[in-house]
Amino acid sequence: MFSPRDEKDLSDLVAGATDALAVIGGGTRTVGAPVQGGVLTTSGLSGITLYDPGALTLVAQAGTPVSEIEAALDAENQMLAFEPMDHRTLLDTEGVPTIGGVVGANVSGPRRVQAGACRDFLLGVRCVDGSGTIVKNGGRVMKNVTGYDLARLMCGSRGTLGILSEVGFKVLPKPEATAVLLLTGLTIGEAVKAMASALTSPFEVTGAAHVPVGLDSAPVTMLRLEGFEDSVAYRANQLKARLAAFGPADIERRVEGPENTKAGWAWVRDVAAFAEKTAVWRVSVKASEVEAMLESGIWQTLACDAILDLGGGLVWIGADDAQLSDNANWDGSGSSDRLHGAENLHATLQECMRLTGGHATLVKGPEALRSKVPVFQPEPAPLATLAQGLRRQFDPKGILNPGLMGQ
Amino acid sequence: MEMPAPSRDILHKRDRIIDRLRSVLADEHVISDAMETRVYECDALTAYACQPMCVVLPGSTDEVSAVLRICHEEGVPVVPRGSGTSLAGGALPTEDSVVLGVSRMNAVLETDYDNRFIRVETGRTNLSVTGAVEQDGFFYAPDPSSQLACAIAGNIAMNSGGAHCLKYGVTTNNILGVTCVLMDGTVTKIGGPYMDAAGYDWLGLICGSEGQLGIVTEATLRILPKPEGARPVLIGYDSAEVAGACVSDIIKAGVLPVAIEYMDRKVIEVVEDHAKAGYPDCEALLIVEVEGSPEEIEAQLGLIKEIARAHDPIEIRDAEDDEEAARIWLGRKSAFGAMGQINDYMCLDGTVPVSKLPHVLKRIGELSNEFGLDVGNVFHAGDGNMHPLILFDANKPGDLETCEALGAEILKLCVEVGGCLTGEHGVGIEKRDLMHVQFDTADIEAQMRVKDVFDPAWLLNPAKVFPLGASRSRRARAADAA
Ligand SMILES: Cc1cc2nc3c(=O)[nH]c(=O)nc-3n(C[C@H](O)[C@H](O)[C@H](O)COP(=O)(O)OP(=O)(O)OC[C@H]3O[C@@H](n4cnc5c(N)ncnc54)[C@H](O)[C@@H]3O)c2cc1C
Numbered sequence: 001m002f003s004p005r006d007e008k009d010l011s012d013l014v015a016g017a018t019d020a021l022a023v024i025g026g027g028t029r030t031v032g033a034p035v036q037g038g039v040l041t042t043s044g045l046s047g048i049t050l051y052d053p054g055a056l057t058l059v060a061q062a063g064t065p066v067s068e069i070e071a072a073l074d075a076e077n078q079m080l081a082f083e084p085m086d087h088r089t090l091l092d093t094e095g096v097p098t099i100g101g102v103v104g105a106n107v108s109g110p111r112r113v114q115a116g117a118c119r120d121f122l123l124g125v126r127c128v129d130g131s132g133t134i135v136k137n138g139g140r141v142m143k144n145v146t147g148y149d150l151a152r153l154m155c156g157s158r159g160t161l162g163i164l165s166e167v168g169f170k171v172l173p174k175p176e177a178t179a180v181l182l183l184t185g186l187t188i189g190e191a192v193k194a195m196a197s198a199l200t201s202p203f204e205v206t207g208a209a210h211v212p213v214g215l216d217s218a219p220v221t222m223l224r225l226e227g228f229e230d231s232v233a234y235r236a237n238q239l240k241a242r243l244a245a246f247g248p249a250d251i252e253r254r255v256e257g258p259e260n261t262k263a264g265w266a267w268v269r270d271v272a273a274f275a276e277k278t279a280v281w282r283v284s285v286k287a288s289e290v291e292a293m294l295e296s297g298i299w300q301t302l303a304c305d306a307i308l309d310l311g312g313g314l315v316w317i318g319a320d321d322a323q324l325s326d327n328a329n330w331d332g333s334g335s336s337d338r339l340h341g342a343e344n345l346h347a348t349l350q351e352c353m354r355l356t357g358g359h360a361t362l363v364k365g366p367e368a369l370r371s372k373v374p375v376f377q378p379e380p381a382p383l384a385t386l387a388q389g390l391r392r393q394f395d396p397k398g399i400l401n402p403g404l405m406g407q
Numbered sequence: 408m409e410m411p412a413p414s415r416d417i418l419h420k421r422d423r424i425i426d427r428l429r430s431v432l433a434d435e436h437v438i439s440d441a442m443e444t445r446v447y448e449c450d451a452l453t454a455y456a457c458q459p460m461c462v463v464l465p466g467s468t469d470e471v472s473a474v475l476r477i478c479h480e481e482g483v484p485v486v487p488r489g490s491g492t493s494l495a496g497g498a499l500p501t502e503d504s505v506v507l508g509v510s511r512m513n514a515v516l517e518t519d520y521d522n523r524f525i526r527v528e529t530g531r532t533n534l535s536v537t538g539a540v541e542q543d544g545f546f547y548a549p550d551p552s553s554q555l556a557c558a559i560a561g562n563i564a565m566n567s568g569g570a571h572c573l574k575y576g577v578t579t580n581n582i583l584g585v586t587c588v589l590m591d592g593t594v595t596k597i598g599g600p601y602m603d604a605a606g607y608d609w610l611g612l613i614c615g616s617e618g619q620l621g622i623v624t625e626a627t628l629r630i631l632p633k634p635e636g637a638r639p640v641l642i643g644y645d646s647a648e649v650a651g652a653c654v655s656d657i658i659k660a661g662v663l664p665v666a667i668e669y670m671d672r673k674v675i676e677v678v679e680d681h682a683k684a685g686y687p688d689c690e691a692l693l694i695v696e697v698e699g700s701p702e703e704i705e706a707q708l709g710l711i712k713e714i715a716r717a718h719d720p721i722e723i724r725d726a727e728d729d730e731e732a733a734r735i736w737l738g739r740k741s742a743f744g745a746m747g748q749i750n751d752y753m754c755l756d757g758t759v760p761v762s763k764l765p766h767v768l769k770r771i772g773e774l775s776n777e778f779g780l781d782v783g784n785v786f787h788a789g790d791g792n793m794h795p796l797i798l799f800d801a802n803k804p805g806d807l808e809t810c811e812a813l814g815a816e817i818l819k820l821c822v823e824v825g826g827c828l829t830g831e832h833g834v835g836i837e838k839r840d841l842m843h844v845q846f847d848t849a850d851i852e853a854q855m856r857v858k859d860v861f862d863p864a865w866l867l868n869p870a871k872v873f874p875l876g877a878s879r880s881r882r883a884r885a886a887d888a889a
Contacts, residue, residue, distance in 0.1 A: 052760060052762050053659055054655035054656070054658060054659050054761060054762045055655070055658070055760045055761040055762045055791070056658055056761075057760060076659075077661065106603065106608070108603065112602065112603070113602075116576065116580055117602070117603050119603075119608055119611060120576060120579075120580045129853065133849050133852075133853075134849065135849055135850055135853040136846070136847070136850050137850065137853070137854075139825065139826070139827050139845075140760060140825050141758040141759065141760055141790075141791055141825070141826045141827055141830070142573075142758065142761075142790040142791060142792075143568055143572070143577065143758045143787070143790050143791070143792040143830035143831055144758055144827040144829075144830060145565060145566045145577075145615045145829050145830065145831055145832070145833050145834075146827045146828045146829050146834060146838070146842070146845055146846075147834060147842065147845075147846065147850075147851070147854050147872060148612065148615065148616050148620075148854040148857055148858075148872075149566070149579065149611050149612060149614060149615045149616075150612075150853060150854060150857070152579070152608045152611025152612065152614075153607060153608055153611060153612050153857070155608060155611070156605070156606075156607065156608050157607055157608075161607075172663065173658075173659075173660070173661035173662075173663065174661070175661075176661065193521075196521040196522070199523065199632075200520055200521070200523060200544075200545075200632050201632060202544075202632045202633060202634050202635045227703075228703070228706055228707070230702065230703075230706055231699060231700075231702070231703040231706060234700060234702060234703065235700075238700075282605075284601045284602055284603055284604055284605070285601050286522050286599070286600045286601050287521070287522055288519075288521050288522055310602060313522075313601055313602050314602070314603075357599040357600070357601065358599070358601050358604075359601075359604045359605045359606070361605040376605045376606055377604070377605060377606070379606055380595070380596065382589065382593045382594075382595040383595055383597070383606070383609065386595075386609075386860060386861065387606070387607055389859075389860035389861075390607065390857065390860050392860075393856040393857070393859060393860055394853075394856065405606070405607075
């Protein structure tokens with residue numbers, strides 16, 4: 001395992017490398033297609049470089065543990081507003097999530113629906129490209145249109161265009177209070193409508209999720225409000241009235257049960273309900289398509305479970321061994337092989353997204369599956385060509401996570 | 408301002424190129440008469456102007472694609488244009504170029520409230536996007552001061568911001584998808600009415616690429632429900648430092664106003680003369696606006712005023728009703744116009760860390776004395792995006808040069824304290840040659856490699872963004888290959 005100590009070290013290492021590198025942060029995720037190559041971890045590049053609470057700015061080396069950043073922000077009553085998911089629960093992995101890993105995969109959480117994604121809070125990056133050249137882009141200020149936005153290009157490129165060495169964020173004050181409205185017993189269609197109604201209200205809903213099988217096995221729809229205490233109380237009541245047609249909402253206030261409220265959203269954020277699933281997909285889709293996609297689409301012929309976040313704009317699809325076996329004969333192959341069942345589900349999800357518009361990405365699955373299917377939604381030809389062109393420019397040796405995001 | 412020498416080959420085949428363009432567009436949409444192309448010779452950076460070879464005004468993505476295919480085959484540079492309000496010379500033509508204006512393409516293609524988006528053709532003006540949804544209680548958040556005129560096309564190309572971006576972000580944070588035509592005519596569709604597609608962040612790359620990677624013809628934009636209400640408060644201080652400290656404290660306290668605007672004495676005096684907004688006589692004035700229900704507004708303003716009072720203000724002025732609110736905004740909104748009436752001015756756009764505002768304001772004052780030109784400051788303080796206005800006399804020999812030299816010094820100062828050359832106006836031709844102040848050669852090289860991928864012949868929007876010296880070898884290579 002390569003573990004450079006600083007950016008210069010990283011740059012030398014990549015400049016001298018001739019063989020493929022599998023780049024990881026804390027190694028908490030097994031994203032993308034499996035990469036053959038020497039493992040390079042950025043966890044040695046650690047530490048907060050700059051934290052200016054009065055300017056809402058934090059810059060840290062890529063290998064800094066997310067927990068260290070959150071602790072520093074906590075002390076100033078601030079936060080990473082995009083609420084990055086912790087993948088360890090879902091993927092049953094060990095390791096320490098790093099901030100570079102969060103940026104590399106553009107990892108966000110439920111607050112994304114209102115505040116934005118990781119990429120929306122990213123102010124700048126430093127990285128080392130596939131030739132070992134150090135490149136910086138963006139910076140530490142909140143508004144910056146100087147030159148092309150390579151920082152966003154790097155965000156979500158999973159180390160295939162460059163290895164992040166430092167990242168800068170806009171951070172936000174923590175809300176003083178939180179309230180959650182809980183609606184129970186809604187169908188998928190009703191839940192999407194209720195969430196749309198909430199999100200089109202002026203009450204600034206900062207979380208909108210629907211779990212068809214909640215903790216006590218009934219469907220539960222969760223809507224979160226955050227801000228100053230009086231304001232939250234006011235908006236919670238307004239929203240409850242607005243959603244009366246969907247049944248009486250329970251209002252859970254943070255003042256009454258802070259741990260409960262927080263744990264509930266962490267559970268959604270980390271997709272904890274799918275921890276036991278063998279294969280899990282992340283589907284980005286237009287919310288109003290979700291009912292058709294599931295009820296009159298996939299669920300007609302395939303076995304899987306779904307959790308809705310971002311008002312329905314994000315659907316987590318999960319299947320356990322039994323469901324995968326059930327799906328194996330979907331194509332009339334007579335098979336009961338789980339892997340084949342997962343392939344059927346995968347192909348269906350991606351085809352469905354190709355037709356309706358959207359992306360289905362495999363986030364959890366056995367290596368055999370990940371090496372067999374296109375993990376990421378295949379892009380239209382012109383974009384695939386551009387992606388290839390970018391990789392050739394930024395990784396001429398073809399050594400940065402080769403194959404991870406397709407050819 | 409140095410521009411690349413026009414290609415004689417292209418000028419020679421001018422007639423043929425125009426004929427070919429007329430074969431794919433209606434005659435009246437290919438403008439070649441010098442009297443008529445004059446309108447397109449510059450954008451809002453009027454100090455620089457150049458007549459293009461011709462102007463085309465396609466009416467659809469297919470027509471844009473057809474035009475680009477021809478220009479690509481003929482090796483003709485293309486300058487994309489929205490409404491021509493760029494302050495950076497982003498839409499400045501070259502003599503051998505075809506200006507491609509999208510102003511005819513201004514339709515609303517789809518509005519969807521449940522999924523909170525609108526899909527428009529990019530020639531549509533910023534304000535009329537909000538105009539299309541406001542009767543139903545929605546708005547499009549990025550609101551550049553030029554919003555009455557500027558087009559979504561230019562907003563995307565420049566990643567434009569506005570007064571309310573402290574809370575709502577800039578263009579890149581409010582866009583979900585685009586249709587983008589590459590220089591060879593290939594039509595690409597990126598994103599759509601859903602969030603965070605996996606794969607590379609194409610949208611992020613297109614936003615702010617200043618028309619150099621492709622021509623954007625359609626955009627899917629995020630729309631938001633209108634807040635219940637909004638109200639500003641005006642706060643006057645007797646020093647820039649104190650005002651700056653107040654801004655920092657407000658941000659730290661956990662209130663997130665939608666806007667914190669700043670004006671200095673110079674600007675206050677000028678707008679008083681012109682708009683008579685009744686501003687207090689002070690060194691630094693803040694306008695802080697918050698949103699919500701009446702009670703929420705009251706609560707947030709209460710907190711803000713408490714912080715403001717701790718810094719010993721000269722005046723805190725509330726808006727009791729809409730009319731008073733409008734009066735508070737009146738001066739700020741007329742600031743640029745009023746400054747323009749007393750003088751020629753150059754508007755800078757550097758961003759600095761909010762915590763460095765007091766220092767930077769002080770240094771700008773010193774530089775202003777050194778160069779002997781007045782500078783007024785009016786800007787978005789919440790996010791550190793400064794707009795120093797350097798006043799000069801265009802008729803006085805040497806004044807423009809002094810002004811440009813002072814401007815360069817101020818921008819260097821912004822970079823020195825950890826900021827950047829441009830927060831929302833873009834690099835264009837104006838700041839092209841200062842890119843080295845902020846970036847190392849490798850940083851600029853990395854950006855140009857992206858251009859190589861999208862537009863290998865370097866035909867789209869020539870001579871913008873990159874110092875000519877940095878791009879010279881690439882342009883020569885591309886010209887040889889043609
Ligand atoms: C009085 C005034 C106030 C302003 N206030 C603000 C402000 O508050 N915030 C702010 O951010 N800006 C502001 N601006 C600057 C300007 O309005 C913005 O940059 C705006 O987005 C430009 O839009 P436009 O349609 O006029 O673009 P143009 O000026 O026509 O072009 C701008 C750039 O976009 C490119 N382009 C145009 N169309 C396309 C297309 N279809 N595809 C690809 N590239 C294209 C052009 O080549 C050029 O590089 C202000 C300008 C003025 C004159």
